[in-house]
Amino acid sequence: MTWILGWTVSLFAFIKAQLVILLLHVLSAGPIPRHVAFEMDGNRRFARLTGRRAVEGHSDGFHTLKRILEICMRLDIRCVTVYAFAIENFNRPPDEVGALMKLAEERLVEIAQNGALLSQYGVRLNVLGHRELLPMHVQVAIDKAEGMTRHNDRAILNVCAPYASRHEITLAVQSAVQQALDKDIYNSSLITEQTIEENLMTSLGGSPPLDIFIRTSGVKRLSGFLQWQCCENTQIHMVNTYWPDFGLWDFVPIILDYQRKVWARSSS
């Protein structure tokens, strides 16, 4: 009897997987966003709900990231940006920060390896942020993971860690000023909004404009994530689901909203 039960469960899982693929194929018939950002919030609260440590919530969150990334790749979303670690997160308890650093070190290399998710879908990994603040062993792992995917050109995954939007904007302004100073002829009018936009970390990594910004766990703030990129022409969704629970049924309505916007724009 056990084998019948196992076989039935496997059959249902197979049918479910095929239905998901079919659903994604149907969605792909309409306009698809070029760039989606996820503020993956709620890992610790999700873990506490189930009586576990915060660190285990982050591990669950990583599995959700892989799942959502695969959905995005199947939908042909060319750029995904995730907020993995804020500069302010260094204020967290040292054991949690240490566990997050270990997670980053192991998992980034894991998904960048041959045959793994990023190579399967031709995704180039960019780690954006104030990298010098990270422990040296994590920086080494990041360099290795980025190196493994450098030649991938089908899609981009930006992992922001440790990141803060004001830091990114400041660096962009700094770069714009330095570029103008380096020119033979001084001309301050050369610095425009476009100049700063081009010097943002996301732009330097080849990311297109941001179409959709999603924050999970019910918090209704940007908390220093992609402020320049999402303040204009970006649909912002603050969903109540905690990140480890975020799935297709949260994501599909967001894609449908985006498609309606594109159709409304093209008809007007």
Add this chain to the structure above:
Amino acid sequence: MVATLFLWFLHILHASLVYLIAKFQKRRYLPPQPITAYRSKLPKHLAIILVSYDAANPKNTEELYLECLVRVVKWCRVLGIEQLTAYDAEGTLLGCSDIIQERLIHCDDLSTDGSESELEYPLTPPLSEASESRSHSPDFEDFPLRLNVKTVYSFRKSASHHRPRKVAVRRRAHDKDPPHNPLTLHIIARSASKAAIASAARFLLDEEFHRRQNSHNLDHVKAYELPISKLNSILEGGLPSPDFMIVHHVCTQDPTPPLELHGFPPWQIALTEIHRTIAHDVVPLNHSNHSVSSLITEEAFCRALDEYAGAQFRLGR
């Protein structure tokens, strides 16, 4: 082709579900707390983004924006919210800032039924030019910095103020209205957004270029370094960061489009709590061209404040 048909069916199904859920939620909506109810926290600086998709009727849009702003100013002053930023992307409010001042004075005159009061709006930059915020360099006259923020101050003077009056002020009956606290109103448009950051960058470039020219040592070969605090002092010197932001559509659409920030200044929204008014709380005014106009109501404002009071700030921890 088949996939497209299925997609249309999916959209119809989704729209129907959204409609039914909205209907169901409408019945379960609890009214928000009254405006003067106790709330564990109130924003010190509130921002309101006014949005209209009715480009065909700019005069109507202007009137709606003005009325919404006057209402929000009144409520802010009742609650003691010290700063209010009013934003619309197109600059409609910025273009009628003189009308705004008149309306605010008029509303104050009508509501001050009691104690002697005098409203003043000094320090307002000339209406014909975009305001130029003072820079933090001692030579700021050489490096104009355009942050494009129009700031209006309103405050209540007591009877013993020092400025000599030209007209006697009538004493009225004891004031039973709620107190009207001082308020600083910033009126901005998209020109105060990314363009202001670009302006700050040009100012910093000018400053660095002239510093290097005047410098007698060889430190000009060093790479230019900009601390976040320096850029922050320039940008927040023109427009401080709001704690809370309310996005209100004066011309509602069905279905309601997802939240957008419509070009609000990006530097200032790092930790701003964001709320959008819901259709349930706003009263439709009229129907024109398939769109419905709506003013922000006290109920919508109170619901926003209730949400802000319940928000938790972990600040990275």
